[in-house]
Amino acid sequence: MKKRINWIDIAKGITIILMVIGHTIPYNSLNIFIFSFHMPLFVILSGVTYKMPKDKNDLKSKIKKYCKQLLVPYILTLFICTAIFTYINDDFSLLNVAKQFTKNLCWGNGCDYTLFGIHFNGVSPIWFLITLFLSKIVFDIINYKIDNKVVHIHIVIYCFLALIGILIGRCIWLPQNLDLVLIFLLYLYIGFLFKKYFTRIDKYKAIIFVACFTLWTICLGMKMHIEFAVRGYPMYFLSIIESISASYCVIELCKILEKNKMLKLFLTNTGKISLIILCIHSIESVAINWKDIPLNIYLVTMLRVVTVLLLSFLFYFGKKKVIEQINQLKNKRLLKL
Numbered sequence: 001m002k003k004r005i006n007w008i009d010i011a012k013g014i015t016i017i018l019m020v021i022g023h024t025i026p027y028n029s030l031n032i033f034i035f036s037f038h039m040p041l042f043v044i045l046s047g048v049t050y051k052m053p054k055d056k057n058d059l060k061s062k063i064k065k066y067c068k069q070l071l072v073p074y075i076l077t078l079f080i081c082t083a084i085f086t087y088i089n090d091d092f093s094l095l096n097v098a099k100q101f102t103k104n105l106c107w108g109n110g111c112d113y114t115l116f117g118i119h120f121n122g123v124s125p126i127w128f129l130i131t132l133f134l135s136k137i138v139f140d141i142i143n144y145k146i147d148n149k150v151v152h153i154h155i156v157i158y159c160f161l162a163l164i165g166i167l168i169g170r171c172i173w174l175p176q177n178l179d180l181v182l183i184f185l186l187y188l189y190i191g192f193l194f195k196k197y198f199t200r201i202d203k204y205k206a207i208i209f210v211a212c213f214t215l216w217t218i219c220l221g222m223k224m225h226i227e228f229a230v231r232g233y234p235m236y237f238l239s240i241i242e243s244i245s246a247s248y249c250v251i252e253l254c255k256i257l258e259k260n261k262m263l264k265l266f267l268t269n270t271g272k273i274s275l276i277i278l279c280i281h282s283i284e285s286v287a288i289n290w291k292d293i294p295l296n297i298y299l300v301t302m303l304r305v306v307t308v309l310l311l312s313f314l315f316y317f318g319k320k321k322v323i324e325q326i327n328q329l330k331n332k333r334l335l336k337l
Contacts, residue, residue, distance in 0.1 A: 079101055084286045
């Protein structure tokens with residue numbers, strides 16, 4: 001079993017908590033701060049842990065792995081969200097659930113949208129999984145076909161594809177977030193380069209941090225932030241650069257937080273189950289209208305974060321216990337044989 005990198009799990013833990021907060025609080029400075037980096041950082045971290053496919057068989061095995069890790073949770077969560085949605089809207093029946101699920105499966109975007117006269121409902125925060133799934137496959141194929149040692153060619157390719165994705169998103173939202181996939185590729189490559197040149201970057205981290213933090217602060221002062229779900233890219237590539245700069249600053253912060261035992265314990269464990277938290281958050285987003293709770297919005301936000309974390313950890317430990325019981329039964333049967 002490969003060793004986990006603590007600061008990556010800490011970054012995931014912070015980001016997934018901020019995602020829940022960002023989906024609850026009203027539009028304000030905190031919201032702008034969260035949306036300036038939280039989703040891009042997730043994709044960059046996927047790039048940091050990325051490994052190039054060695055050959056065709058390795059490429060196939062990686063795609064199978066993505067199906068198990070990302071596609072299966074996406075489909076299961078989407079089905080549960082669809083069933084809850086139809087029930088809440090007094091439209092629950094197996095046929096209606098099947099119809100709406102098929103429609104959601106074809107669409108895959110996070111927000112409501114009308115495409116060619118057909119209205120599609122947003123699929124809640126779970127849109128991120130299908131986008132990351134497709135991005136990783138495309139990323140693998142490109143890196144398999146083109147020599148990854150030629151860095152400048154890859155940078156040109158991914159910047160060009162990101163620009164195309166931004167321009168398409170400005171005109172039309174594509175099913176399965178295919179326009180976002182083109183942008184995610186750049187973030188994956190940035191993460192991959194961060195890992196590849198980690199020693200060099202670490203050598204000049206003080207200068208890089210100051211430069212990135214300065215740019216991030218200036219952009220925040222302009223209320224600049226990215227919202228992938230609604231294709232919000234203020235000033236086009238500048239918002240991309242801001243999110244990369246902000247992500248670097250947060251990564252460096254996570255390396256410092258790693259030294260605090262209590263924070264490290266909580267955030268690493270939270271980061272390890274970030275996928276479960278995303279799925280639970282997607283389900284509760286459909287099931288509960290938090291804005292209807294007659295409390296201060298920040299108290300509601302705290303309640304929502306605690307609820308999501310508790311349910312996620314309960315699911316994680318429950319699943320772990322079930323797997324242990326199944327393995328014990330299998331071992332007993334083998335001993336009898």
